[in-house]
Amino acid sequence: MTAETVFEGRILVNDRTTLGEGPGYDPNSDQIWWFDILNSKLHLLNASTRDRRIVSLPEMASAMAVVDERRHVIAMETGLYFHDVSTGALSLHAAIEPDNAVTRSNDARVHQSGAFWVGTMGKEAEDGAGAIYHVLAGKVTKIFDKVTIPNAICFSPDGATGYYVDSRINKLMRVPVDAETGLPDGPEEMFIDTSKKPGAMDGAICDGDGHIWNARFGAGVLDRYDASGKLVARFQLPARQPTCPAFIGRDGGWMMVTSASRDADVIEEPNAGFTFALVTGAKPRFDPAYRAF
Template structure:
């Protein structure tokens, strides 16, 4: 960390960085470059640079499963990846019959089920949706979205959050904490319409604050469960995409970024474009739950 509480990881730039995750048993961070079909992993103790794994598909998110496997959300389904040899096994299809969409943001609910968003490959309006996945059972929760993002859950699993970045309304919905399924209609928690940048990926800390990347505004914002924006942390890249809590004490934010859509002049003016960072938020998070396949 430098004097600003920011550390830049020794890793390649991402065209579209996403899906940061952390594994305390090994001290390893992982994330993805969706458009370049790459998976990165790095020890956060600073003992070496990131390893790069080429994937056969675009993937947008990662979840722990068990010590030997992770789950990847890809453009046509969910895949289990063996950490020993990289073998990929299809866990289940997701919009595999629609080549015009791909996966986007997700989180695992404390019960072990997950929510996963899809979107049009060119962010076409109304092509996106959010699904609930319990084992191999897939249930569509919300449709007619454009860019589903900020999917995350309160520590007790009783509330879920999400946004359609294109719309700009951060929403909260009451959940059955045992299943992660909604038990009410979503309500607006925070209205970002007209604000700078767009609400992107998010993670919830141990106190229930929602920490969300703001694409195009070079910051991570914290929202209270009451719907107030209570803090903002600067990020040395204009297009941060998603945070997650990381580090031995889960007291750092691992933040991906992107240079998607930037021309050469914009990239030159933004030296941090596409890099991956560790921030000191002054709080800690719960460990992201493992998916139960």
């Protein structure tokens, strides 16, 4: 039987997001970030000083990665944009579906090679409108097509395995990956089938032991699967629509989880859209920097 843990964490931030997503952390700057996709907002929080900023963006955005101490790269509706840390200026780095008004970016994560896997989806979750792209040094390669809601993009610690899910289908896929380039180098296969269970597999991370931590949208839980795909732990969360986890803090002792309030009754669910933090005991692992050149 899967061990289930009552939420013993804290509300990290109680600014309500409509669709909180894309959490991340840079241990060098001690900066935490996440997005409110539908409102085109980037939330920034310094873990040490607690300084907070909310940045308005010109279009919907969903994920960010460190490039170097001066720049981030942000996955937005029309592609990857460099973000200047000091000025906030944005400049296009790599266009992704720039002429497709139907789609926007969604889940994304950096492979150990420095490649960014970036998912797209229809703004109204149109069937099969999205895809997953591999981006390295500005070169964009489509690697998976006809995806409705790409999520749970993450990688094993050795970089040899990639994972993703179409949340509409709820089957986590596994694919062999070239550890040097971050490109798939073999056929994908179904790894975990949760299609008959309540809720939907949303964002995920892979910890230092190769365990997969997945936010289950609609079920109010954070699930942990071991490297064989067995569900071994479940952490209750105080919101029904968790979206994605990330390790935070320089020692990685905490895990943050974003959530959504879209279609939620906030009177009955007062924590909907808040951002949470909890201690899981997992071996931490932070995303590497994106390799821009």
